[in-house]
Amino acid sequence: MALSARAGASVAGLLSVVVLTACTQAPKAVEPSFPPAAASAPTPVSSSPVAADDWPTYHRDNTRSGLGPAQPAATRLTPAWRARLDGAVYGEPLVVGGRLLAATENDTVYALDPTDGAVLWSRHVGNPVPRSDLPCGDIDPLGITSTMAYDAGSGLVFALAESAGGVHTLYGIDVRTGQIRVHRVAEPPRGDKIAHQQRSALTVLQGRVYIAYGGLDGDCAQYIGSVVSVPVSGSGAVQSYAVPTSREGGIWSPGGGVVLGGRLYYAVGNGESTTGFDGSDTVIALDPALHRTDFFAPATWAQDNENDLDLGSMTPAVAGSALVIAGKRGDAYVLDPTHLGGLGGQRSQTAICKVFGGAAVSGTILFLPCRDGIRSVTLDPASGALRPGWHGPSGARGSPIVAGGAVWVVDYDGGLLYLLDPGTGRVRSKLAIGQSPHFASPTVAAGHGYVGTLTGVVSVTY
Numbered sequence: 001m002a003l004s005a006r007a008g009a010s011v012a013g014l015l016s017v018v019v020l021t022a023c024t025q026a027p028k029a030v031e032p033s034f035p036p037a038a039a040s041a042p043t044p045v046s047s048s049p050v051a052a053d054d055w056p057t058y059h060r061d062n063t064r065s066g067l068g069p070a071q072p073a074a075t076r077l078t079p080a081w082r083a084r085l086d087g088a089v090y091g092e093p094l095v096v097g098g099r100l101l102a103a104t105e106n107d108t109v110y111a112l113d114p115t116d117g118a119v120l121w122s123r124h125v126g127n128p129v130p131r132s133d134l135p136c137g138d139i140d141p142l143g144i145t146s147t148m149a150y151d152a153g154s155g156l157v158f159a160l161a162e163s164a165g166g167v168h169t170l171y172g173i174d175v176r177t178g179q180i181r182v183h184r185v186a187e188p189p190r191g192d193k194i195a196h197q198q199r200s201a202l203t204v205l206q207g208r209v210y211i212a213y214g215g216l217d218g219d220c221a222q223y224i225g226s227v228v229s230v231p232v233s234g235s236g237a238v239q240s241y242a243v244p245t246s247r248e249g250g251i252w253s254p255g256g257g258v259v260l261g262g263r264l265y266y267a268v269g270n271g272e273s274t275t276g277f278d279g280s281d282t283v284i285a286l287d288p289a290l291h292r293t294d295f296f297a298p299a300t301w302a303q304d305n306e307n308d309l310d311l312g313s314m315t316p317a318v319a320g321s322a323l324v325i326a327g328k329r330g331d332a333y334v335l336d337p338t339h340l341g342g343l344g345g346q347r348s349q350t351a352i353c354k355v356f357g358g359a360a361v362s363g364t365i366l367f368l369p370c371r372d373g374i375r376s377v378t379l380d381p382a383s384g385a386l387r388p389g390w391h392g393p394s395g396a397r398g399s400p401i402v403a404g405g406a407v408w409v410v411d412y413d414g415g416l417l418y419l420l421d422p423g424t425g426r427v428r429s430k431l432a433i434g435q436s437p438h439f440a441s442p443t444v445a446a447g448h449g450y451v452g453t454l455t456g457v458v459s460v461t462y
Contacts, residue, residue, distance in 0.1 A: 050096070050150070050152050051097070052069075053069065053095065053445045053446045054095050054096050054097070054150075054445065055068070055092075055093075055094055055095040055096075055443045055444070055445050056094055056095075056096050056149070056150035056152070057094070057147070057149045057201065057202075057203070057204065058091075058092050058147040058149070058201035058254070058255050058256060058358065058441070059092070059255060059358055059360070059399075059401060059441065060401075062203060062204075062205065062257075062258070062259035063258060063259065063260060063318040063361075064201075064256075064258050064315055064317070064318070064358055064359075065318065065360065065361050065362075066358065066359070066360030066361065066367075066399075066400060066401035066402060066441070067360070067361070067362060067401070067402050067403070068401055068402065068403025068404070068443075068444040068445070069403055069404065069444065069445070069446075070403075070404065071404065072404055072447055072462070073404050073405050073406075074403060074404030074405060074406035074408070074419050074428070074429075074444075074462040075419070075428055075429065075462065076419075076428070076429045076462065077417060077419060077429045077430065077431040077449070077460045077461075077462055078431075078460060078461045078462070079431065079458075079459075080448060080459040080460050080461050081116055081117040081458075081459045082117070082434075082456065082457075082458050082459070083102075083110075083112055083117040083119075083456045083457045083458075083459075084455050084456045085102065085104050085106075085108070085110060085455070085456035085457065086104055086106040086108050086124075087104030087105040087106030087107075087128075087141070087143060088104060088105045088139075088437055088452075088453070088454045088455065089102050089103065089104055089105075089437070089452030089453060089456060089457055090105065090139075090144075090145045090146075090199075090437040090440075090452060091103055091144065091145065091146055091147035091148060091201070092147045092201070092254075092399075092440075092441045092442075092443055092452065093443045093450045093451075093452055093457055094147070094148055094149075094150060094443065095114060095443060095445040095446075095450075096150045096157065096175050097176065098114070099111040099113075099114070099120060099175055099176075100112040100113070100114040100117075100457070101148060101150075101157050101175065102452060102456075102457050103143075103144035103148055103159050104143060104144060104456075105128055105139060105141055105142060105143040105144065105145065106124070106128055106141065106143050107124060107125050107126040107127065107128045107143035107144055107161045107162075107163060108122055108124045108125070108143075108144075109123050109125065109144070109148070109157070109159050109171070109173055109178075110122045111175065111178060112457065114445065114446065114448060114450070114459070115448075117457070117459060120178075121177065121178030122178070123171075123173055123178050123180060125144075125159070125161050125163075125169070125171050125180070126143070126161050126162075126163030126164070126167075126169065127163050127164045128141035128143030128161075128162065128163060128164075129141055129142045129143075129162055129163065129164060129165075129166060129194070130142075133164075133166075133194075134166075134194065134216060135194065135195055135216065135218075135220045135221040136216045136217060136218030136219075136220035136221070137197065137216035137217050137218065138216075138217040138218075139197075139217075142162050142197065143161055143162060143163070144159050144160065144161045144162075145162070145197065145198060145199050146159075146160055146198050146199055146200055146201050146202055146211075146254075146256065147201035147202065147256070148201075148202060149201065149202035149203060149204045149209065150204070151172075151204045151209070151232045153232065154172065154181070154232050154233075155174060155176065156172035156173060156174060156175070156181055156182060156232065157172070157173050157175050158171065158172050158173075158182070158202055158204065158209045158232070159171050159173065159202075160186065160198045160202060160211050162197070162198060165194070166192075166193045166194025166195075166196075167185060167187075168185065168186055168187050168188070168193065168196070168198060168211075168213075169183065169184065169185050169186065170182065170183075170184050170185075170186045170209060170211065170230050170234075172209075172232065172234060181234070182232070182233070182234035183234065184230055184234050186211055186228050186230050186238065187228070188213040188223075188224070188226045188228065188240075188242070189226055189228065189240040189242050190224040190226065190242045191221075191222045191223045191247075192222045192223065194221075195215060195220065195221035195222055195223040196213045196214070196215065196216075196223045197213070197214055197215060197216045197217075197252065198211060198212070198213055198214075199214055199252040199253075199254060200212035200213075200214070200251055200252055200253060200254060200255065200256035200257070200266075200315075201254060201255055201256030201257075202256060203256050203264065204232065205257075205259055205264065206288050207231060207232050207233075208229040208230065208231055208232060208239075208288065209229065209230050209231075209232055210227055210228075210229045210256070210257050210264060211227065211228045211229070211230070212225075212226070212227050212251040212256055212257065212266060213226045213227070213228070213250070213251060214252025214269060214312070215248065215250045215252070219248060219250075222247060223247070223248065223250060224242050224243060224245060224246075224247060224248070224249060225242070225243040225248070225249035225250040225251040225252075225268055225280070225312075226240055226241060226242040226243065226251070227240065227241045227251065227264070227266065227286060227290055228240045229288075239289055239290045240290060241286055241290040241291070241292060243268055243271065243278075243279050243280055243284075244278060244279040245271035245272060245273060245278035245279055245280050246271075246272050246273070246278065247271070247272040248269065248270055248271045248272050248280065249268050249269060249270070249271040249278070249279065249280035250268070250269040250312060251266050251267070251268055251269070251312070252269060252312060253267050253312060253313055253314055253315045253356075253357070253358065254315065254357055254358055254399060254439045254441070255315025255316075255357075255358035255399070256315065257286075258315060258316045258317075258318060258323075260318055260323070260337050261337060261338070262287075262288070263285045263286060263287055263288075263293065263294075263337075264285070264286045264287075264288070265283060265284070265286075265316045265337065266283070266284050266286070266316075267282075267283055267312050267313075267314055267315060267316055267325060267327070268280050268281065268282045268283070268310075268311070268312055269281070269310045269311070269312025269313070270304060270305045270308055270309075270310035270312065271305055272305070273302075273305060274302045274303075274305050274306045275302070277297065277301060277302075277343065279295070280297075280301070280305060280310065281297055281298065281301040281304045281305055281310040281311055281312070282295045282296060282297045282301075282311065283295065283296045283297075283311060283316055283323065283325050283335060283340060285337070285340060294339065294340045295340055295342065296325075296333070296335050296340035296341050296342065296345060296346065297342070297343050297344075298311070298329075298331070298333065298344065298346070298349075299343060299344035300329070301343070304327075304328075304329060308328065309327070309328045309329040310327055310328055310329075311325050311326070311327035311328075311333075312327065312328075313327050313328050313354075313355060313356045313357075314326050314327050314355040314356065314357065314358070314359070314368075314369075315357070315359070316335075317358075317359040317361050317366055318337075318361060319361050319363075319364050319365075319366055319379045320364050320379060320381045321336075321337070321381065322334050322335065322336065322337070322347065322379060322381070322384060323335040323336075323337045323340075324359070324366060324377075324379065324386070326352060326353070326354070326355035327354070327355060328354050328355075328356075330351055330353055330354045331349055331350065331351055331352070332350050332351075332352040332355075332368075332377065333346040333347075333348070333349050334346060334347040334348045334349075334350075334379065334384045334385070334386060335347060347384035348383070348384040348385050348386065350385065350386040350388075352368065352370070352375065352377060352386065352388060353368065353370035353371065353372060353375055354370065354371040354372075355368050355369060355370055355371070356369055356370075356371055356397070356438075356439060357369035357397075357398065357399035357439035357441070358399040358439070358441060359399070359400070360399075360400045360401050360402045360407065362402050362422065364378060364379040364380075364381060365377070365378050365379075365422070366378075366379065367400045367402065367407050367409075367422075369397050369398060369399045369400060369439065370391075370397060371397060372394055372397070373391060373392050373393055373394040373395065373396050373397055374391075374393075374396050374397060374400055374407070374409050374420070374425075375388065375389065375390065375391050375392065376389035376390050376422070376425065377389060389425075390424055390425030391425065392407075392418070392420055392425040392427075393411065393418060393427065395411035395413060395414045395416065396409045396410070396411050396416070396418050396420070397411070397412075398410030398411065398412050398436065398439060398440045398441060398442075399439050399440070399441035400441070401441060401442055401443075401444065403442075403444035403449075404444065404462060405422070406419040406420060406421065406422065406428060406462075407419070407420040407421075407422050407425075408420075408442045408444065408449060409442075410433075410436050410440045410441070410442065410451055412435065412436040412437060412438055412439070412440045413435065415432055415433055415434045415435045415436070416430050416431065416432055416433065417430065417431050417433045417442065417449070417451060417458075417460065418430045419462070429462075431460060433451055433453060433458040433460070434453045434454070434455065434458065435453065435454050436451060436452060436453045436454065437452065437453075437454065440452055440453075447461060447462070448460065448461055448462075449461075449462060
């Protein structure tokens, strides 16, 4: 089941950016000054290298560690500014080249000034799909849902937009100018295109952009989990992999592909079969050409499929030399990434919690986005066993990160951002930020934190 979204993200009619300054000044409105740009043919652009303070992809790196800068120390959250954009921001904001990049469900990509939220440029790339045109789902409208990814070689940030008719289009946008350089349809290889939702973060690897597809909330219609890759140039052959199931098997957890040892690892959701193994309820390894080279599935895969208790709700986490995956059943599995083990081939299995989202990892300590609140878990590298640690606030169940010596986690229903002590789970600070989409994950760079909300982006200092 693609429990991937929060309903009610309606489009605001008028774009504005409100700057909040320590609660002492009246809000200041800043209007965008750049009109939407039409798609242009791919043209060369100079590269923009990734700086130490940048956050160019989901959880900052392709292992999805969620490790941000260690300094300054994070002790107290203070409001900085709030940008009201033209739709909900489901993907994790990125920071590249002095720009904060965010994409909305109204199919608009923004570059904001990270210090005050002023709009540097915006590009509206399509018309999103209204909920009434979808077979099921809970995002209204449905536009850009996944976290974008930046390619340093081309200087482009890539976004996957869903637009009228259920068309899925990859856009590559120059981060400095906002000009569209790549514009290419990238549909899933099997099933009905409008039944697919692109929720997982994009991944850039070896000159290609990797796009994972799952289904809509409600698991309706004919969708089949898949991964599609497109060259960053926008030209050349499209490659794809589809889960070998008759239906479902969605790849929807927000962290997208995890890169380790030159391979991509994805968690796959429940499939339709409960008799013959159909490649669902798995962690799969794909080579860059999208051939499946390995997989793991729990021995309970048939029951998982029947009862919607699959692994697909969590992005695999890299801890030391191991992969850790949990999911909806509540058991966490430790895997050897060089040999995932096939059916029932885990190194260890431990009852922890039901996990939804992406974990943060610091060494061998994992911070898991559990359904009943964030938890810490420690991996013993020698035995492969997991040792449960502290349990944080019950509402704090967004996808965490670690920065400034603290764990950052969102209570997306309660509209709160927390700083937690990584050793004890004690609350250092919390701040009301407004409701965020399910599985929201913060971004931290240059002394600021950023969170996507149902109305735009909120910034804090710490």
